[in-house]
Amino acid sequence: MRVEFGVLGPVTAWNEAAEPLALRGPRHRAVLARLLVARGHVVPVSRLVEDLWGPEPPLDAVSSVRTFVAALRRALEPDRTPRTPSRLLVTEGPGYALRADHDAVDAWRFETLVTSSTPAMSSLSSFSAEPVPAEVAERLKTALDLWRGPAYADVAEEPWARAERTRLTELRLTAAERRAEAQISLGAVAEAVADLDAHVAEHPWREDAWQLLALALYRSGRQVDALSLVRRARRMLREHLGLAPGPRLGRMEEDILRHAEHLDPGPQGSVARVWAQASAAYDTMVPSRARTRLESTAGLMRDLAVTGGGGLEAARRHRVAAVAAAEQLGDPELTARVIGAYDVPAIWTRSDDPAQAEWLVAAAERTLLRLPSGVRAAARAGLLATVAVESRGTLPVAETPTGAAVRPLRAARQAEAIARRLDDASLLVFALNGVFMQTFRRAGLSGHRDRIGAEIVSLAARHSLVTYEVLGHLIRMQSRCAVSDFAAADRHASAADALSDRHELPLVSVFTTWYRALRTAMTAPADTAEAAYREAATSLTGAGMPGLESGLLPLALLCLSVSRGATPTVASDADWGPYGPWVRPLLLVSEGRRKEAAELLRSVPSPPRDLLYEALWCLLAQAAVQAGEPTCMRRAHTALTPAASELAGAGSGLLTLGPVAGYLEALAAQR
Structure with a gap:
């Protein structure tokens, strides 16, 4: 039985259930206190006698001390077998010692x-x-x-x-x-x-x-x-x-x-002074041509990326420059560290700069080929995770100089396996971010993404990885929204907001603001819902996320109309961004141009496999039903069937077309 001792107040002892032990009278407590003062050292019986009774002890003082010790042993070790030595209050040489663990004494x-x-x-x-x-x-x-x-x-x-x-x-x-x-x-x-x-x-x-x-x-x-x-x-x-x-x-x-x-310098004065002193010391002590500056730059860009739109854009730009500089030095291990250091969480599945992302994926693949076999596994995992995150499941697979290529899904799984083997929490959440980005191979995988988000939240919370804890909550917000579990989605949105407020992560509110616009669109009148979406769109101004901003507001308003059975009304100057090919057939149908819409539907490519995959297929399904185009209807039915129990597009946490089941029923009725 574990025993804990208290001397910061009356002398006492507790068992492992935090129940006080019966230490009997004041002399017993005095003996215990004297042994605790000795901090594990032996206190001779003669010293105990003198400390308890002074220079003129009673004739039976020694036997009394032994009686006190025996009673203490019974109280402290009630399960000890009779006549076996005590392991806590021990007899040693001329006296006694208390062998308490260091953390057992308050x-x-x-x-x-x-x-x-x-x-x-x-x-x-x-x-x-x-x-x-x-x-x-x-x-x-x-x-x-x-x-x-x-x-x-x-x-x-x-x-x-x-x-x-x-x-x-x-x-x-x-x-x-x-x-x-x-x-x-x-x-x-x-x-x-x-x-x-x-x-x-x-x-x-x-x-x-x-x-x-x-x-x-x-x-x-x-x-x-x-x-x-x-x-x-x-x-x-x-x-x-x-x-x-x-x-x-x-x-x-x-x-x-x-x-x-x-x-009272105020927070601004204090922060400015600390920054100036630290940066000046770094500039003085670290040579300008030192390779460690590249690694420091990558780390700084990682922090800069979460400070807001301008910071995100600058971070992307300087990150590429740092990777290019590392490659020029011809040191693949350094390049691997510089690439892997930028482990910024990614939640949106369309790249803000596809050309730059493709270049970074290619750089990571080149570095993987050049790494010596004995390099730390963590560096290799960081490169693989970068391939998985930056490809976002939508980039073409880049061919390496040898003709081989690192498939993003395989890269994500390899990075995850290495991180789990190394038991490296920071590396694992980065790898899981890559796995998340590769979970759009088909519709209906919101449950899989929810499990990824739950593990990221758990890992990040335990290891104080705040930005990844936010990412996990946003993934779970999206995933729970997809299956109409809005109570849980609300909790995760609130958790993400609380973390972003506490740790100054302003870009988080872009996603939670759009989510709340989606919640409004589910129940409010059309004009209120439209106003909520237009208000949400203002959060994208200056956010530095063109991959999210481009075409999103017109798409959200179109989905709002379709989900309510209204004829889409589109402004003549609407910018559909990357969604044009999958929106155009429905717009033609709404204008009465069904023949043109049918021709377009017969050749339309499948939507990108990302967070809006189901939403875009539902728009195509709606157009195909109204235009009477059977080929596209069959394709849409096959693509959407795995998501039959979900809300179309709600897995994005931004917009929805309502239940996928309704579109499947309409498709089935035309077959």
């Missing part, structure tokens, strides 16, 4: 949490505004929550406990101040003010605490209160405690009076 866990939180307190004299990681504040909160009262409360007056109690108490005060400093740096000044106010009231000699409270008040906009507090602290230290205030309180007063910038 004081020891507390000390580890505090000392590992930050290497040292940052300079309180300068009040650095550089952010303290949120993990530090959370870890210190966990540490402070371990306290249930004064340390070793049962033996507070014992001389042998005094040093340990003092040390732990000092560490507790330091932890409270360090946590307050972290809160202030993270902007949680209101919480810091409340904590520090109670802290200085109980421990008025803590000069650092006064300074932190003044800083928190200043950053709360209470500058007068901050100045008054500093003056009160100096007066109290001098008059009531007889202590000369340190020079830092004096400087604090001066800084408040002149509104020194370092007291």
Whole structure:
């Protein structure tokens, strides 16, 4: 049975069910406390006798100690077989030792949490505004929550406990101040003010605490209160405690009076300063011709890509330049790292720049051919995942110089297999993104994509891969929408929005805004639905996603009309973008030009195998039924049958033509 010990408050012990153990009387607890103070070292029986009774112990003191130890052993190890040695409270040499695990004693866990939180307190004299990681504040909160009262409360007056109690108490005060400093740096000044106010009231000699409270008040906009507090602290230290205030309180007063910038630089000033210092140091220390600059550039472009439209466009442009530069150096391993470093999640199945995507796929394939056999498997997997993601299932297969080609679906599966073998979460979510992009070989695969999205969410959440956690939620939003599970789709859209707000990922709202327009189109009057789509279209302005934007609004409005049985009304200047070949037959039918529509339907190619595959086939099916063209009707019926239980187009999370089953029924009635 695992036993945990508590000394941050009354001395106690708990079993693995968190139930307190019966430690009997105060002498038993004193023996346990004395052994815990020794931190695993042997305490001789003679020392225990002296510590328990002082210089004049009773005649039976030694036998009493043995009785106490025996009772403690029974309480701590109730399942131990009689006459077998104790594994926890052991007899060794002239005395006893408690062999508790380090994480089994609350004081020891507390000390580890505090000392590992930050290497040292940052300079309180300068009040650095550089952010303290949120993990530090959370870890210190966990540490402070371990306290249930004064340390070793049962033996507070014992001389042998005094040093340990003092040390732990000092560490507790330091932890409270360090946590307050972290809160202030993270902007949680209101919480810091409340904590520090109670802290200085109980421990008025803590000069650092006064300074932190003044800083928190200043950053709360209470500058007068901050100045008054500093003056009160100096007066109290001098008059009531007889202590000369340190020079830092004096400087604090001066800084408040002149509104020194370092007291409240604001987030913009802090971020700008950190960026300038770090980039200057990098520029100075890393030679301009160093190959590591290419890898750094690729990583920077990955972060830039999620900052917004301009950032996405710049990231694509500079990414190609970095890959080209790496290839020119003739180092395939470096090129592989540069290509694989740009693991930006992709949700839309049509490329924003097909020519660039085709070039990147070809570069990845060339690099795969040139990689030495002994290169790390992760580099190879990154290249394969890049092929799968960038091809998006719609690009022609690029021929390599040898005439061979890396098939995108095979590349996705190979990348996934390598990532699973390496147990590399970052690589696996990238590979799964590639697998997702290759799941459009036929209609009706929303369930498969939902499972991929669920695994991505799970992996990304466990490993703090925020952008991929968003991707997983968007995939699940699309997939649940396809099967009319709007309650689940709503939850995933909200989760994606919450993550994007918290981590400044503005492009996410493009997809969730369009999804909510789709939700409106499912139930609202036509004019309200149209207004929602037009509003959603404004989110694409400047988003840097032409592969999504081109032709989307006219297509959404056309689908809205068709799903409601209305005759399509199309503006003469409508730009159908890449969807023209599959929209044109229905437009001809709506104009009464059925013969022309039938001729076009007989030669129309199959729609691209992407998120709008079912929607475009439904438009063709509608046109074929109205034009009476049997060949296209047979093709549409075959293509759409696997998606009979889905909403046409809803798997895109953007638009829908209603149930696929309705189009299949109309096709079947004409056969």
